[in-house]
Amino acid sequence: MAGFLLQQLVNALTIGAIYALIALGYTMVYGVLRLINFAHSELFMLGAHISYFLLAVAAANAGGAALTLVLLLVFAATFVVVGLIGVGIEAAAYRPLRGASRLAPMLSALGVSIVLQNAVMLFVSRRPLPFPAFLPQLSFELGGAIVTAKQLFIVGFSALLMVGLTRFVNATSFGVRIRAVSENLQTAQLLGININVPISLIFFIGAGLGAVAGIFYSSYYGIAVFSMGFIVGLKAFTAAILGGIGSIPGAMLGGFALGLLETFGTGLLPIVSAGSIGTEYRDIFSFSVLVVVLLFRPSGLLGETVTEEGMVYKRDF
C-alpha cells in the first residue's frame, strides 16, 4: 500500500506540475485584465506542435553531448515563439477591446481559440502525432514506486521555472510594474507606467510557460494532437480557480492540489467504493472541485478576499 500511495504521489506531482504551469498563464492574465483567456489552452497545444518540428530538426542535426544543449535551445525557442504569439494575440484581439464590457474580450478569446485549433488541424495534422521521447528512458525504484527520469525532469524544471517567475515578479523592476498594473490599472497609469509593457510581458511569460507545459505533456505521454488543449486547459483553469484566480502562488498550489485530488480520487475511489464508482469518473473529480470552490470559496485557497471596496476599484479596468 505504501508503494501504491508513493507511486500515485509521483504520478500526481508530474501532472500537477503541468497543470500549475498552465494555470499561471490563466491567473496572470486574469490578475491584470480580469479576463479569462480561453485562447491560453491553444498556446499550450501550439507549444507541443512547434517543439515537435524543432525537435525533429534538432534530432537530425545533433547527437551526444550537443543534444542536451540543442534541447535547451528548443525549449527556449518554443518559449519565445509561443510567447510572441501570445503577445500578438493580446495586441490584435484584446487590446482594442480594453475599454469594452468584460464579455467582449472573453468572446474574442473564444474566437482566437477556435481559430488556432482549426488552423493546426488543417495545416498540421488531424491525426495525433507521435511525440519523440527526447529524454533518456531511465527509471529507478524508490520504496515500491517507479520514478522515471522524465518525471523528475518535468517536476524539477517546472519548479525551477516557478521559482524564477516568483523571483522575477517580486524582485525586479519589471516585476514591480506587473504588480502595480495588477493592483490597479488606472493608478499605475497615473503613476507614469506605460501599462502596455507589463501587459505584453505577462502575455509573453504566460504563453511561454504554457508552451513549456505543452512540451512536457507531449513528451510525457508521447503524443501531440490539435485538440489536446481543450480538456487540459479546463483542468488548468480549474487549478487557477482552486488556488485563487489572480494569485501566482495560488496557481502553483492549485495545480499541484488538483493533480493530487484527481490522481488519488481516480486511484482510491474504486477501492473505497468497491468498484461502484469507477476510474471513468476521473474528470468528474476535477470539475466537481470547480463547482465546490465556486460555491463555497470563490476566492480560492490563496486568493484575495474581495471586499466591496476592492470591487469598486477593480470592477472596470
Add this chain to the structure above:
Amino acid sequence: MQSTVLMSAVAALALLGSASALAETKIGTAGPLSNAEALFGKTWQNGMQLAIDEANAAGGVGGQKIQLVRQDDQGDPKQGTLIAQKFCDDSSVVAVIANFNSGVTIPSSDTYNRCGMPQVTNSSNPKVTAAGYKNLFRPMANDFMQGAAPATYALKTLRAKSAAIVHDKQAFGQGVADVFKANFEKGGGKVTSYSGVVATDVDFSALITKIKTESPDVVYYGGTMPAVGLFLKQLRELGLKSAFFAADSAFLPDLITTAGASNAEGAIVSFQAPPYDSSPKLMKFAVDYKKAFNEEPGPYSAYGYNQAAIILAAMKPAGASPTRAAIVKELQATNYDGLMGNVAFDEKGELKEPSLFLYKVHDGKFVLEWPKTGS
C-alpha cells in the same frame, strides 16, 4: 454570339456528363479517413477500389461501369447517419459498405434499413446485427470470437490465472472487453478489476498504479488508438510486466510508434485477417494492391476488397439495372470463394465460418502468434 455558342456547347457537355453519370451505378462507402484510424479507413477503401477497378476493367457489371463513392464519417455516429441519409436519397447508390466503427454502424444501420439499402459492414460489435435487419451483412468475425480467442489463449497457452480488464466505454471497446471477461471467467480465470476510461484520455497512470497492486497475469484493453498505445506505454513505464492484449483496432504500426518498440514488445493483438504472405491468393492481392496504390496493403485492405467483391457478385444476376432489393436477395444467398475463405451468411447476416488470428509484437513488427499453422 460566340459566347452563346460556347455556352450551349458547355451546357451540352454538362448534359452529356450528367447523363453518363446517371447511367453509372454507384456503391457508397463511409469510414474514418481523418482521425487516428485514418490509415485503417483509407486502406480499407482502397481495397474496395481495387475490386471495383478490376471489375470495370473486365467490362463492368452487366455492361455498366461501377463507381465507388468514398465518404469520411470521422468515426462519428452523427456524420455516419448523415452520410447514410445522403446515400439513401441518391437512387444511383445501390449498395453500401459501411461503416468501419461499431458505434457508427449501429445508428446508421437504422437509416439504411429504412431505405432497404444492402449494407455490408466492417464493424465487429455483436450489437450491430442484434436488430436482425435483413439488409445488413457482416463478412467477418464478430467480437464474440474476438474476445474469446485471446481469453482461450491466455488461459491455455499462457496459463494465466488473473486478468485486469480496461475498456473505453464505447460500443466496440466495452463490447469486446465484456466478451473477454465472460470467456476468461468461464475458463476459470479470475478478473481482478474491470475499469472504464475516457476514450480520449491520455493519462492512465492513476489507474495503472491501482492495477499494479492487483498484479494480474494479463491486462486486456478494449479500445481504440491512440489510447491503446498510450496505455501500453504507461503500463510498461510503471513497471507492470503482465501480458498485454488488445483488439483489432490496435493492429496499426502506430501502436508500436506510440508505445515505443521496447514497450510494445510482446503485446498481443487479435485480428481477423491472416498475414498477406500466408496464401497464394493473398500474396497476389498484396502485389496487385501495391501496383495500384504504390503502398503496402493496410490491415483491412483485403476485407475491403472482399466486401466489394461480394456486392459485385450479387449485382451480376440483375444485369444492367440492379435494384437494392434484388442485391439484398442475392447477398442472402451468397456463396463466394473470397480472399480469406468461403463467404456465406446465416439468417442474421453473420459470416458462417469466421476466422480470427492473434499477432504478437516482435522487434517492432506484428508476427502471427496463433494459430501457428495457417487458417
